[in-house]
Amino acid sequence: MEKQFQAHIARDEKRPMPPPGEQGLLAALRKNLFATWFDSLLTVVLGLGSVWVAWKLIQWGLVTAVFTGEDRQACLTTDGGPVGACWAFVNAKIGQFIYGRYPLAERWRVDLTLLLLATLALPLAIPRAPFKRLNASLLIGVFPFVALVLLTGGNFDMNVGWIVLLFIAAAFASATLAAGTAGALSGRLKGAYRLALAALVLLLASIILPGSDIRLPIFELPLLSLAALLAALASIGLSVVAARGGLKRSFMPFRVFMPSVFAVALVALLTSDFHLMPVSTNLWGGLMLTLVVALTGIAASLPLGILLALGRRSHMPAVRLLCVIFIEFWRGVPLITVLFMSTFMIPLFLPVGITFNQLLRALIGVALFSAAYMAEVMRGGLQAIPKGQYEGAMAVGLSYWQMMRLVIMPQAIKLVIPGIVNTFIGLFKDTSLVYIIGLADLLGTVRRGFSDPNWITPTTAATGLLFAAFVYWLFCFGMSRYSIFMERRLDTGHRR
Numbered sequence: 001m002e003k004q005f006q007a008h009i010a011r012d013e014k015r016p017m018p019p020p021g022e023q024g025l026l027a028a029l030r031k032n033l034f035a036t037w038f039d040s041l042l043t044v045v046l047g048l049g050s051v052w053v054a055w056k057l058i059q060w061g062l063v064t065a066v067f068t069g070e071d072r073q074a075c076l077t078t079d080g081g082p083v084g085a086c087w088a089f090v091n092a093k094i095g096q097f098i099y100g101r102y103p104l105a106e107r108w109r110v111d112l113t114l115l116l117l118a119t120l121a122l123p124l125a126i127p128r129a130p131f132k133r134l135n136a137s138l139l140i141g142v143f144p145f146v147a148l149v150l151l152t153g154g155n156f157d158m159n160v161g162w163i164v165l166l167f168i169a170a171a172f173a174s175a176t177l178a179a180g181t182a183g184a185l186s187g188r189l190k191g192a193y194r195l196a197l198a199a200l201v202l203l204l205a206s207i208i209l210p211g212s213d214i215r216l217p218i219f220e221l222p223l224l225s226l227a228a229l230l231a232a233l234a235s236i237g238l239s240v241v242a243a244r245g246g247l248k249r250s251f252m253p254f255r256v257f258m259p260s261v262f263a264v265a266l267v268a269l270l271t272s273d274f275h276l277m278p279v280s281t282n283l284w285g286g287l288m289l290t291l292v293v294a295l296t297g298i299a300a301s302l303p304l305g306i307l308l309a310l311g312r313r314s315h316m317p318a319v320r321l322l323c324v325i326f327i328e329f330w331r332g333v334p335l336i337t338v339l340f341m342s343t344f345m346i347p348l349f350l351p352v353g354i355t356f357n358q359l360l361r362a363l364i365g366v367a368l369f370s371a372a373y374m375a376e377v378m379r380g381g382l383q384a385i386p387k388g389q390y391e392g393a394m395a396v397g398l399s400y401w402q403m404m405r406l407v408i409m410p411q412a413i414k415l416v417i418p419g420i421v422n423t424f425i426g427l428f429k430d431t432s433l434v435y436i437i438g439l440a441d442l443l444g445t446v447r448r449g450f451s452d453p454n455w456i457t458p459t460t461a462a463t464g465l466l467f468a469a470f471v472y473w474l475f476c477f478g479m480s481r482y483s484i485f486m487e488r489r490l491d492t493g494h495r496r
Contacts, residue, residue, distance in 0.1 A: 100285020153278035170259035171235035188242035199231035285440035300367035305374025330372035377419035381412030421483035
């Protein structure tokens with residue numbers, strides 16, 4: 001025992017701590033930058049190089065730059081002196097860089113959409129702001145469809161199949177609300193899930209197989225689609241009956257109706273005529289299109305990535321295998337290839353008469369691609385949770401989904417905030433690749449401006465690219481700083 005303790009006893013004299021006079025800025029500079037002659041030489045060389053580069057950028061971007069002008073003549077040298085950045089080009093094209101080819105008289109709709117987004121998102125980002133549940137519900141459940149109506153003009157001619165699909169989704173949501181409150185599936189709830197699944201199968205069969213139509217007072221409905229609608233309504237009814245059966249006294253059965261009410265309101269919103277001028281998505285562009293692609297990809301990839309991560313850790317072999325195949329396939333294909341595949345191959349898998357526009361195909365490809373990476377980030381967080389957390393949640397009688405919602409996922413998400421934000425930042429920058437398939441995002445719109453004969457100068461391209469780089473950096477840096485803020489706020493670990 002004595003020999004074991006002697007191995008940990010210091011045999012050399014400890015170096016004395018520095019006196020108070022050697023602490024502070026000068027001491028830090030001497031220690032980190034001028035400790036040796038080589039460190040001093042390296043510091044001086046790199047410092048002079050940094051000052052020289054900074055002065056050249058300031059001279060090009062500010063001192064000799066041109067800020068106003070009507071055309072390219074303003075950015076061309078007349079007296080033989082150097083001409084710096086052509087900010088007059090950015091000033092003249094700033095409307096296109098933000099809105100693309102969106103009609104000038106209708107750009108207030110884009111501004112209103114961004115204002116609504118900021119109004120709903122900022123209270124969620126501020127920890128002490130009240131009504132977070134209401135803001136989250138409006139941001140997730142209402143804002144996307146309001147933004148769709150504002151940006152496109154609304155008054156969609158919805159196919160009957162889409163309406164039936166909404167009610168099928170409402171049936172699954174109603175059954176999930178009832179089951180989540182109960183903590184276990186009763187016989188009625190199992191029947192509700194089976195009816196919802198049967199409705200989905202009938203809807204797919206009505207799309208693939210031609211059948212006879214039934215004339216209703218409002219529209220003609222295929223026989224299989226009518227059967228799917230009736231099965232969905234029966235599923236919702238079973239969920240309501242199960243809720244009224246006393247799953248929990250605190251549970252209010254009318255909440256089961258909320259998905260159906262939402263589906264009816266959504267159909268009314270998308271099919272109503274608000275007297276807005278229709279704006280095709282091929283006119284969208286600039287920063288607006290970049291934000292649409294990025295926010296849609298972020299909003300879709302996070303929940304889908306969580307489900308894929310849970311599926312990859314599932315004990316059911318079929319579910320685990322499907323999730324592994326999905327994740328590894330999308331992670332093994334470049335995003336450019338995904339965009340080309342979504343543009344040219346998605347129409348091949350759709351039935352006759354159903355088409356997606358180019359923007360929607362790109363959004364699907366970006367969301368699926370990002371979800372695969374998000375799934376691996378979330379899987380790392382799930383694996384970091386101690387096994388005792390799972391055992392403790394099961395010991396108090398929580399179901400699987402209750403355990404994940406109340407115990408596991410909050411801890412896992414807190415652990416992988418850097419990875420989540422890193423994926424979001426990568427997705428935001430990767431939106432520039434949609435220019436390959438003909439969509440003019442911010443970078444694509446800037447590059448299109450280079451071909452304008454009224455603004456072709458030697459410094460136009462560099463100025464436009466610098467402006468685009470600054471916008472991308474501004475958004476990415478903002479996400480990074482907010483990520484650091486959330487990490488510090490949620491750092492509830494015990495320090496010794």
